[in-house]
Amino acid sequence: MLWIWGNLLHGAWAVASTGTPADTSASALQWALPVEANPDKPLTQTKFSGPRPGLWLEVNALQKVLVPADGTLLYAGGLSSSQTGFVIGHPNGWISLIASPMSWERTAGIAVGAVVRQGQELAVVRGGRAEILRQLNWSVFKLDEAPLRQELMALVPDAGEAAAAIRDLLFARLLQLPAVNAKGLLGLGSLQLGLNAGNNLEDCTVRFVGVQMPCRSAEQQDFLLPVGVHKLEVQSGRVFKSTNTTVHFISLTDTIVQNIEKDDRNNYLATAYAIDRSELKADSSDSQAQAQAQAQAQALKLEQDRQVAAAENLKRQKEAETLAQAQALKLEQDRQLAAAENLKRQKEAEALAQAQALKLEQDRQLAAAESLKRQKEAEALAKAQALKLEQERQLAAAENLKRQKEAEALAKAQALKLEQDRQLAAAESLKRQKEAEALAQERLAQEARQRDAQEILRVNAELSKLKEQLSQIQAQKAPALDVPVSANDARTGMRRALIMGNDAYKEVAVLQNARSDARAMSKTLGRLGFEVSTHLDLTERGMKEAIRTFKSQIRGGDEVVVFFAGHGVQLGATNYLLPVDIRGQSEDQVRDEAIPLQRLLDDFQDTKARFALAIIDACRDNPFKTAGRAIGGRGLASTSAATGQMVMFSAGTGQQALDRLGPQDREPHGLFTRVLLKEIDKPGVSIERLVRNVRNEVARLSKTVGHEQVPAVYDQTLGDFFFRP
Secondary structure (H helix, E strand, C coil): CCCCCCCCCHHHHCECCCCCCCCCCHHHCCECCCECCCCCCCEEEECCCCCCCCEEEEECCCCEEECCCCEEEEEEEECCCCCEEEEEECHHHEEEEEEECCCCCEECCCCCCCEECCCCEEEECCCCCCCCCEEEEEEEEECCCHHHHHHHHHCCCCCCHHHHHHHHHHHHHHHCCCECCHHHHHCEEEEEEEECHHHCCCCCEEEECCEEEECCCCEEEEEEEECEEEEEEEEECCEEEEECCEEEEECCCCEEEEEEEECCCCCEEEEEEEEECCCCCCCHHHHHHHHHHHHHHHHHHHHHHHHHHHHHHHHHHHHHHHHHHHHHHHHHHHHHHHHHHHHHHHHHHHHHHHHHHHHHHHHHHHHHHHHHHHHHHHHHHHHHHHHHHHHHHHHHHHHHHHHHHHHHHHHHHHHHHHHHHHHHHHHHHHHHHHHHHHHHCCCCCHHHHHHHHHHHHHHHHHHHHHHHHHHHHHHHHCCCCCCCCCCCCCCCCCEEEEEEECCCCCCCCCCCCHHHHHHHHHHHHHHCCCEEEEEECCCHHHHHHHHHHHHHHCCCCCEEEEEEECCEEEECCEEEECCCCCCCCCHHHHHHHCEEHHHHHHHHHHCCCCEEEEEEECCCCCCCCCCCCCCCECCCCCCCCCCCEEEEECCCCCCCCCCCCCCCCCCCCCHHHHHHHHHHCCCCCEHHHHHHHHHHHHHHHHHCCCCCCCCEEEECCCCCCECCC
């Protein structure tokens, strides 16, 4: 006889689909075991007294859990308070539920919604003692509800008690769906052996061809076998195989032959079996007595087995009734939980509606306030523009008066020159006349010739004097040039300074030296005669108010200095000065909340200050480079200055300004400010010389620590300026 033992490797369990394109049944898909098969051990299933869907496989430690068929991962995580696993969606509305009462040794970390392939690893069974078997359930359901599939994908594992209640209710609904025969999808039948302690059966050992494994008493074992004929030998102890009311005991050296085949309902069943007994070596004289004794023992054993079976049936009936009652109670609890959840959601929806209505009212009030603010800003802008137009008109009138006076002076000079030319022509004519008379009177006496010569010398002297006067007149005709105003010229305005230093930033990197730099600059300029306005750690509103107040104090002819120490950033071609409450979650937000440097310069141009100097010590590293994605870049961009203005940055374009010259540097000020303070306090140094000295010294000191920092200057000033004349 040919004995067939199925290959238990994973690939041998796969069943190719034989359905047509219109076949939407589960058997039309390609299925395989959801675990990595062990070639050294037959596959076994745990048996339960009550009905439970799917396969309950016994698995070993560190055994891999695999995808049973192609599909999409719908859920991964806790399935109930005591279960964890995966839900996979397959074509035609079929889903797989893979669950276990244990946690995993590890999971593959596949994202929900990702496509998975048959045989792809999902997880690894929990480790520990290898001899202890673990349980793994695999069930296949038909899911025609699209909302239930969407709820599965939207479910978040471990999201609190409320989410756990929703999860338990969702999987309770899932388990109420009709399940298909999972063994039939894989083409598996079973060989069941009874191991009941009531029959005084000992632990046993059975052997398939080449594979020996233990049995356990007080349980039922279900060996899963592919289609074919299989042989099992008893190595120790004994088991029993029952069909209806007939019970056959298989003891040491006995062999059971089991046939697995498919019936007309597509189920794979153990349809027939036989028992091969070993030959008994006994005297023929005792054979009849032994046969009678054996028959009596078998009859007694059959009666005992019948009573055990009746007790077992009664036990199962009571367990089924208890399970039905528990399921009914669970359904009622689920209904109450769903009602409570619906009430909770209704209250949450009402609270959300109230919050939205309140938010709309707040937005309306905010919009009205913003509209009023813009209206006032527009009125202020209109007044400023009207004032600027009036100033330009007065300037144009003064320019016209100047040109009129220059034209009158030029006309007078031209008339004087014509008169001088006439006199010169008359003198020249007289000279020629006298020369002619001298030639005609050559014969006159020597005295007459000498007198005539003296007269010629006198006329020549007058002629030279007239030429000299003509040269002076011509020199006076040249256009008058604008003469730069020196530091010694009398000033008609005040010396004013606005000092701002921001250290305590709330959302970006905090600085250390900005406030001390601002205090030192304020003290130095105050000592040099400036009217100083000092502000530290300004918010957006505070910066705008400080700038607006300072601008309103400036008068025409004033000398103005603005100093800012803090964070700055370049967005496109525009430089922005950052208040301490800047958030910087996007470039648009930075543009709304920061102070554009160019607008500050334009404001000071409107004041007609004689001299305006903006000193910006804000070229530090990009404060936003670690917030999600970087906003702006390192340093500040080049800028433009209007006539009469000078802008000075602590570093050039793309460069970083240093706060310290290494860890041993104990100076309380940044590199740029400490050099600038020393130069400001030197007497008789013009602004051009001061800028050159600061640039050279900062560049020299930064190179000593391997860094490049050269302050940038943008100069459109006229005349000289001295901090300390």
